[in-house]
Amino acid sequence: xxxxxxxxxxxxxxxxxxxxxxxxxxxxxxxxxxxxxxxxxxxxxxxxxxxxxxxxxxxxxxxxxxxxxxxxxxxxxxxxxxxxxxxxxxxxxxxxxxxxxxxxxxxxxxxxxxxxxxxxxxxxxxxxxxxxxxxxxxxxxxxxxxxxxxxxxxxxxxxxxxxxxxxxxxxxxxxxxxxxxxxxxxxxxxxxxxxxxxxxxxxxxxxxxxxxxxxxxxxxxxxxxxxxxxxxxxxxxxxxxxxxxxxxxxxxxxxxxxxxxxxxxxxxxxxxxxxxxxxxxxxxxxxxxxxxxxxxxxxxxxxxxxxxxxxxxxxxxxxxxxxxxxxxxxxxxxxxxxxxxxxxxxxxxxxxxxxxxxxxxxxxxxxxxxxxxxxxxxxxxxxxxxxxxxxxxxxxxxxxxxxxxxxxxxxxxxxxxxxxxxxxxxxxxxxxxxxxxxxxxxxxxxxxxxxxxxxxxxxxxxxxxxxxxxxxxxxxxxxxxxxxxxxxxxxxxxxxxxxxxxxxxxxxxxxxxxxxxxxxxxxx
Amino acid sequence: xxxxxxxxxxxxxxxxxxxxxxxxxxxxxxxxxxxxxxxxxxxxxxxxxxxxxxxxxxxxxxxxxxxxxxxxxxxxxxxxxxxxxxxxxxxxxxxxxxxxxxxxxxxxxxxxxxxxxxxxxxxxxxxxxxxxxxxxxxxxxxxxxxxxxxxxxxxxxxxxxxxxxxxxxxxxxxxxxxxxxxxxxxxxxxxxxxxxxxxxxxxxxxxxxxxxxxxxxxxxxxxxxxxxxxxxxxxxxxxxxxxxxxxxxxxxxxxxxxxxxxxxxxxxxxxxxxxxxxxxxxxxxxxxxxxxxxxxxxxxxxxxxxxxxxxxxxxxxxx
Numbered sequence: 142x143x144x145x146x147x148x149x150x151x152x153x154x155x156x157x158x159x160x161x162x163x164x165x166x167x168x169x170x171x172x173x174x175x176x177x178x179x180x181x182x183x184x185x186x187x188x189x190x191x192x193x194x195x196x197x198x199x200x201x202x203x204x205x206x207x208x209x210x211x212x213x214x215x216x217x218x219x220x221x222x223x224x225x226x227x228x229x230x231x232x233x234x235x236x237x238x239x240x241x242x243x244x245x246x247x248x249x250x251x252x253x254x255x256x257x258x259x260x261x262x263x264x265x266x267x268x269x270x271x272x273x274x275x276x277x278x279x280x281x282x283x284x285x286x287x288x289x290x291x292x293x294x295x296x297x298x299x300x301x302x303x304x305x306x307x308x309x310x311x312x313x314x315x316x317x318x319x320x321x322x323x324x325x326x327x328x329x330x331x332x333x334x335x336x337x338x339x340x341x342x343x344x345x346x347x348x349x350x351x352x353x354x355x356x357x358x359x360x361x362x363x364x365x366x367x368x369x370x371x372x373x374x375x376x377x378x379x380x381x382x383x384x385x386x387x388x389x390x391x392x393x394x395x396x397x398x399x400x401x402x403x404x405x406x407x408x409x410x411x412x413x414x415x416x417x418x419x420x421x422x423x424x425x426x427x428x429x430x431x432x433x434x435x436x437x438x439x440x441x442x443x444x445x446x447x448x449x450x451x452x453x454x455x456x457x458x459x460x461x462x463x464x465x466x467x468x469x470x471x472x473x474x475x476x477x478x479x480x481x482x483x484x485x486x487x488x489x490x491x492x493x494x495x496x497x498x499x500x501x502x503x504x505x506x507x508x509x510x511x512x513x514x515x516x517x518x519x520x521x522x523x524x525x526x527x528x529x530x531x532x533x534x535x536x537x538x539x540x541x542x543x544x545x546x547x548x549x550x551x552x553x554x555x556x557x558x559x560x561x562x563x564x565x566x567x568x569x570x571x572x573x574x575x576x577x578x579x580x581x582x583x584x585x586x587x588x589x590x591x592x593x594x595x596x597x598x599x600x601x602x603x604x605x606x607x608x609x610x611x612x613x614x615x616x617x618x619x620x621x622x623x624x625x626x627x628x629x630x631x632x633x634x635x636x637x638x639x640x641x642x643x644x645x646x647x648x649x650x651x652x653x654x655x656x657x658x659x660x661x662x663x664x665x
Numbered sequence: 666x667x668x669x670x671x672x673x674x675x676x677x678x679x680x681x682x683x684x685x686x687x688x689x690x691x692x693x694x695x696x697x698x699x700x701x702x703x704x705x706x707x708x709x710x711x712x713x714x715x716x717x718x719x720x721x722x723x724x725x726x727x728x729x730x731x732x733x734x735x736x737x738x739x740x741x742x743x744x745x746x747x748x749x750x751x752x753x754x755x756x757x758x759x760x761x762x763x764x765x766x767x768x769x770x771x772x773x774x775x776x777x778x779x780x781x782x783x784x785x786x787x788x789x790x791x792x793x794x795x796x797x798x799x800x801x802x803x804x805x806x807x808x809x810x811x812x813x814x815x816x817x818x819x820x821x822x823x824x825x826x827x828x829x830x831x832x833x834x835x836x837x838x839x840x841x842x843x844x845x846x847x848x849x850x851x852x853x854x855x856x857x858x859x860x861x862x863x864x865x866x867x868x869x870x871x872x873x874x875x876x877x878x879x880x881x882x883x884x885x886x887x888x889x890x891x892x893x894x895x896x897x898x899x900x901x902x903x904x905x906x907x908x909x910x911x912x913x914x915x916x917x918x919x920x921x922x923x924x925x926x927x928x929x930x931x932x933x934x935x936x937x938x939x940x941x942x943x944x945x946x947x948x949x950x951x952x953x954x955x956x957x958x959x960x961x962x963x964x965x966x967x968x969x970x971x972x973x974x975x976x977x978x979x980x981x982x983x984x
Contacts, residue, residue, distance in 0.1 A: 190801070493676075500680040501687070502961050504923070505954045508942060509691045592807055599809060600923055600939055617809065621928060624813065625821050625828075635810045642805040650801075 181577060181655040191651020194644035201640060205455035208448050214432045217449040218608045223317070223422060224434065225444035226627045227310045231437050240437060243286045243307040250382050251366045253304055255358060256284050258368075258388060259315040262360050263421055268343040268400030270390030274383075282423060284312035302382070311434055316342060316357035317422045320406060320415045329418075332428050340424045343392040343400035344417070350377075350391050357419045361388035439629045442619045445608075447629070451637055454613040457605070458641065461521070462590040465528040466583045472529070473536025474579060478567050480537065481544025488541075499534045503593065506531060508602050515603075521610070524603050528590060539582050543575030577656030584652050588645035595638055613638045670970055677962050681955075688954050689726050692947050693718075700743070709743055739955070740948025745940055751952040755934060762921035762933030764840050765830075769853045770914055773860035778907070780861065781868025786895065788873050796865065803862035812855040812928045819851060826851045829930045852929040856922060860914065867910060871903040878902075909971045916964040920957060 175183070185191060209217065230242025248256070261277030277283060286309055291302035321329075329340050347354045350362035350369070361368050362377070369377040370389040380386060392400040405414040427433050438448035480488045507527040514523035547553065548571060556570050597603040598614030599621075605612040613634045620630035697713070699706040713719070717728045732738040739752040746754050784796040819826040831848040839845070875881065876899050884894040923935035930936070934953060941950040 190798075496676070497680045497683050500958065500962050500965075501684050502954075502957045504938075505688065505957060509688070512695060512942070513691065588805065595807065596809075596924060600927060602939070602942065617813075621809075621813075625816075628817075631813050635813060639806045639810055642807060643802055646805040647801060 177573075177577070181652075185651055185655035188651045188654060190647050191654075194647035194651065197640060197644040198648060201455060201637065201644075202459065205452040205459070208452045212446065212449060214435075215430070215446070217445065217453050219446065219449075220444045220608070221426065221440070222444045223314060224311060224426070224436075224440050226442055226623070226630060227436065227440045228627070228629050229437055229439040230309070230311055231435055232433055234437075241286060241307075242309045242311045242434075242436075242439075244310055246306065246308050248304045248306065250302060253285075253288075254368055254382055254386075254388075256308060256313060257382075258361055259284055259312065259358055261388065262316065262342060262358075263339070265390070266339045266342075268390070268392050270392065271387065274386040282312055282421065284309045284315070312423055314422050316360070316419050317425070318355075318357050319418055319420050319425070321418060323412065323414075323416060326403060326416045326418065329420075329428060336427075338424045338427065340420050340428050341402050342419045342421055343390075343402055344404060344419050346391050346393045348391070360391060362391045438633050439627075441616060441630065442623070447616075447633060450611050450616060451613070451633055453609075454611050454616060454634070455637060455641070457521070457610060457612055458591045458594055461525060461528070461594050462587040464525060465532055465590045466586045468529050469533040469536050469586060470579065470583045473533040474540050474572070476533070477537035477540025478544060478572065481541035482548055482563070482567055482571070484545075495534045495537065498531050501531060503527075503531070504597070504602070507593070507597055511597075511603055520603050520605055524594065524597070528593070532586070532590075536579065536582055536586075540575060540579060543578055544571055547571045547574055581649065581653040581656050584645070585649035588642050588649065591638070591641055591645065666973065669973075673966050673969065677966055680962060681959060684958050685730075685955060686726060688951060688958075689729060690722060692951050692954075693722060693725060695945075695947065697947070698945050705743075705747070708748070712741065739952040742946055742949045744944040744946040745937070745949055751948040754949050755937065755952050755956060758932055758934050758937050759919070760840055761830075761931050762926065762935065763918055765849055765852055765925075765931055765933070766856065766918040766921050768846075768849060769856040769860060770918060772853065773857040774864055774911055774914060776857070777861040777864025778868045781865040782872060782900070784865065784869045785872035785876060788876070793869075797869065800862045800866045800869075803858050804866060806859075807924075808855060808859055808922055809924045809928060811858045812852070812925055815851050815855045816928075819854075832932075849931075852925050852931060855929075856925055864907075864910070864914075868903065868907055871906055872899060875899040875903045905976045906972075908975050909968050912971050913964050913968050916960065916967060920960050 228242050228244055229240040231240040235241040257274065257277055260280035260283030261272045261274070263282035264276055264280045265272045278285065286307040288304055288306040291304045294301045294303065326341075332338075333340055343360075345351055345354075345357065345360050350364065352359045352363050352366060362371065363369055364377050364379075368380045368388050370380055372378050380388065393404070394400055403416040403418045406417045423434065436446055436448070438446070438451060441447045441450050476491070480491055507524065510523045510527040510530075511520065514526065544567075548566075553566060553570055556566055561570070594603070595612060595614035595617070598605050598612040599618045600614075601618060603612075603614075605615050616634040617631065617638075620627070620634070624631035697718075699709055717725055720728070729740075732740075737752065738750065739755075740750075742749050742751050742754045780796055780800075784793045784800075787793045815826075816828060820828045827848045828851075829848070830852060831845055833840070835844075837844060876895065878899075881894055881899055884898050885891070889897070919934075921931075921933050921935045923938060925931070926933045926935040927939060934956065937949065938953045938957075940946075941953060
């Protein structure tokens with residue numbers, strides 16, 4: 142007690158500073174501060190749908206850039222008119238039953254024999270004409286991939302059969318007549334020796350038993366489309382389809398009975414004359430291009446690789462969409478900021494003008510731009526211009542409202558009192574606050590641009606069907622009349638555009654939810 | 666309110682006038698192509714001269730407006746229907762568009778709203794997540810993909826429906842025959858998927874908001890059952906923002922969908938638009954452009970006005 146009473150006369154030297162030599166400051170946060178964008182990112186990450194959408198978008202973009210790289214053998218302008226509208230085919234994958242280049246079809250007897258005969262002729266490298274059905278079916282070049290048991294149909298006494306099965310559309314093309322030069326004929330022979338693959342096959346005699354002299358696949362003797370053999374009396378007897386079937390060949394032969402592989406056509410000397418030859422197109426393609434047939438997505442209506450066309454279409458769509466979105470962002474933000482910040486008479490005037498301008502339906506605008514400028518500056522620039530010319534109005538309106546919301550708030554007044562200039566207020570204080578909304582709007586512009594672009598090219602208003610550029614809409618519109626026979630022409634572009642639309646919409650919605658401050662604190 | 670409506674309508678007319686002027690100038694300066702048939706070409710040239718196509722552009726625009734207001738003359742079609750007034754060409758094609766789209770919204774709007782209500786009531790259950798996910802997918806997929814899908818399933822696989830809409834002659838000379846309706850089912854379905862998803866999404870969002878509001882709690886404490894409270898209080902209030910969307914859907918019936926009309930070869934205004942560009946039938950193109958512009962402006966203005974009629978608390982344009 143006594144000590145306590147003594148506090149009045151504490152000696153001076155007993156006092157000391159609490160924090161002598163130390164700066165007193167707030168402690169730093171131990172964890173990192175969470176900013177606006179970090180916060181949005183955290184919320185975005187929780188939205189599973191949007192994350193999946195973002196991954197899908199990345200995959201589609203990667204596909205559009207890497208598919209052409211993996212196909213280094215040829216580029217998007219490579220075209221083979223004989224292999225147009227063909228189904229997906231891949232030499233490795235077809236062993237597992239996918240991408241076998243086949244379509245389901247039903248056959249009558251004559252059609253079936255014609256298809257099977259291609260395989261039989263391909264096996265018959267020496268032109269002996271002694272190949273049986275079984276050997277033909279086992280051939281590597283046999284177009285029939287699968288044949289179900291036939292169904293019987295009785296019409297009077299006669300029984301007719303019909304088959305359903307799967308046929309390789311590439312091999313179905315079979316043989317073609319080509320007119321080549323002498324040098325090339327020699328080169329093909331060399332190539333045959335080198336690779337062991339057969340390109341040149343015997344020519345066919347043009348007689349009564351040849352049903353169509355222009356079609357190189359009718360190598361067997363036939364009457365009324367039904368294969369026949371000639372018996373000892375010189376009469377034609379029909380050969381039915383069945384086990385052990387051997388067709389009688391109709392090859393052109395010389396005096397000794399050896400099949401002829403070429404004949405000279407056209408005038409000129411022996412040196413300049415063209416050689417008419419009969420080639421197995423599948424191997425001829427291989428010889429001509431130096432690689433085998435490999436179309437993972439099939440070929441389009443003209444004979445381009447559909448996968449490369451798709452990749453090109455995706456790149457074009459994304460390029461247009463991103464370009465439009467960025468330009469709209471820049472113009473919209475600048476005009477909207479000026480309108481919103483300064484307000485007054487200019488704001489009202491500009492708003493009215495923009496209201497009128499935004500009243501023009503986009504499709505009309507795009508059409509007029511195409512009609513006027515497509516010939517002068519090209520279809521894509523005029524399309525871009527049409528998108529940009531009124532596209533930014535929406536963004537400007539959005540920025541303007543955001544500026545109205547923030548410009549009279551206390552922190553702006555405080556900044557102004559401290560002497561901040563207008564430009565600083567706009568770009569440092571208000572703009573970052575409205576950035577989330579604007580970015581969301583820009584992200585949602587992308588799917589709508591992709592949609593509009595594909596719609597315009599689908600309708601043929603924008604014509605984008607050249608060798609180097611194409612659009613998903615053009616691919617779909619090319620397919621629209623014939624796709625029931627060639628489903629892959631429609632399925633692949635439709636899947637790609639649906640994927641793009643769905644994932645960009647989901648992604649944009651996810652961004653909106655993430656940036657929307659009203660959702661703050663709703664989830665745990 | 667009246668003042669606001671008058672202001673909006675006046676502004677609409679001003680907008681319409683400006684757009685007409687721009688479209689007119691842009692279309693009129695395009696080079697005109699004459700048909701190869703000599704008598705036709707001569708007739709067209711005479712007519713061009715009489716219409717003053719060789720006058721300065723502004724005079725031409727004056728003549729164009731005068732003709733519209735005094736005679737209702739929007740120009741003449743030269744290629745789609747030789748020497749038929751452009752307006753008649755357009756109105757002839759209005760009926761198929763309206764019929765197909767009316768069928769579609771009669772089917773789609775109730776369906777969408779019912780699904781939306783169901784999803785809202787089952788909020789956060791599996792039914793809701795199923796409907797919501799499907800809706801997001803269906804809203805995003807473009808209409809022509811549905812069109813192909815419908816064709817594939819109902820024509821190619823099942824063979825229930827024809828590939829395209831029958832022409833008037835094939836279906837017995839009327840748009841209202843049973844045969845015609847049968848051929849229209851495919852485009853109706855293709856149009857409906859997106860529409861159903863759109864209305865469903867919106868109804869669900871609005872209804873879930875009203876279902877969680879305070880007056881619903883009050884209604885329940887008064888002793889109303891959940892069904893009673895939902896139908897009497899929540900649904901009524903949720904309808905306030907939904908109704909204007911239905912109105913704008915109904916106006917949209919007039920415009921139709923160009924793509925669907927093109928795919929199913931419906932001879933409507935959308936197909937006319939594409940046809941008039943391809944054939945360079947400029948007067949018809951211009952009339953169609955005006956039609957679409959008027960439609961979109963009208964739809965916007967009706968949307969705004971209907972908002973304030975349905976819910977008087979919303980006072981548009983007032984400070």
